Amino acid sequence: MAHTEFVGQSAEIPCTTTATINAAATAAATAAFKYKFGDEGYLLDYHGTKVCYPMYESLPVVERFQANDKDICIASFPKSGTNLMAAIVWMILHDGDPKVPHLEYALPGMPPNMLPANTLNKQAGPRVFYTHLGYNALPESIKTHAKVIYIARNPKDVIVSTNYFFRALKFKQFTGTVQETFQSFMNNVCAFGPYFDHVAGYRRHVSDMANLFFITYEEMVQDVENIIKRVARFLGKELDNMQISNIMRCCSREQMQNNHTTNLAHLHQLGLMDFNVSPFMRKGIIGDWKNHFSPELNRQVDKWIEQEQQRLHNELKGFHFQYETYNIAA
Secondary structure (H helix, E strand, O other): OOOOOOOOOOHHOOOOHHHHHHHHHHHHHHHOOOOOOOOOEEEEEOOOOOEOOOOOHHHHHOOOOOOOOOOOEEOOOOOOHHHHHHHHHHHHOOOOOOOOOOOOOOOOOOOOOOHHHHHHHHHOOOEEEEEEEHHOOOOOOHHHEEEEEEEOHHHHHHEEEEEEEHHHHHHHOOOOOOHHHHHHHHHHOOOOOHHHHHHHHOOOOOOOOEEEEEEEEEHHOHHHHHHHHHHHHOOOOOOOOOHHHHHHHOHHHHHHHOOOOOOOHHHHHOOOEEEOOOOOOOOOOOHHHHHHOOOOHHHHHHHHHEEEEEEHHOOOOOOOOOOOOOOOOO
């Protein structure tokens, strides 16, 4: 593995074209999207996962996807650390910028041959991709053959991160508060929810699925060196100290925030996402919910969490969410 840093050149847009692209792309994107957040056709229940528009239009192709023993699938509920894990896995296997496609990604009117579930079939292994589909919605070949890495993040920080992300995505046309975002989680009308069923769906298979690696975002943030070593072992790779240090540097938040491949700056340049509301990669810290939750909202969220953990007691037995940073050396 060469000791280089991400460069991200493929996502750059000449500045002279940005203003023109912004206006045209924003208008075109907004018009092309038939459903916005909250519309009746926005979500489709697919084997227990509420897949959002237009992602659900890719599902017939996703169903036919055939994984093999060399494939690596990174699974998570949205805004749970997918980008960081994708960068770590890519750097363990390759050199350079992460190129990890979203399996069920789709845009309105996207030709079938451009859907990631189809383009992946043309790639040589090991193929690395990510998904937000719940366990029961995953193609059977992935469960059977691929190595699956699942990342769980505490729901309070996920709610806050989702609120910023959805408000920044112009085609979602979402202007809601953190309280309203929580209501969508509680009422199971959030994209790729229900949240607790998503986490529990993977967690219940930790003991009976040898090809599943379950990790939390909080563990990644607090001890990335150890996580890199553990993920490498899971993937059957040996890394020396220099390689580990290089991955840690390239996958640091500062590096990824400044890398056009991982920060998705082209979405802002194209007018599809408003980075003035929130960049794609925001804070990524543990406990940011404390800056956004009122005491009353925190009480409501705690009640919801307690009810859901009781409902899914058997699936989540022994698993605890971490809501604040603690000293891992203590």
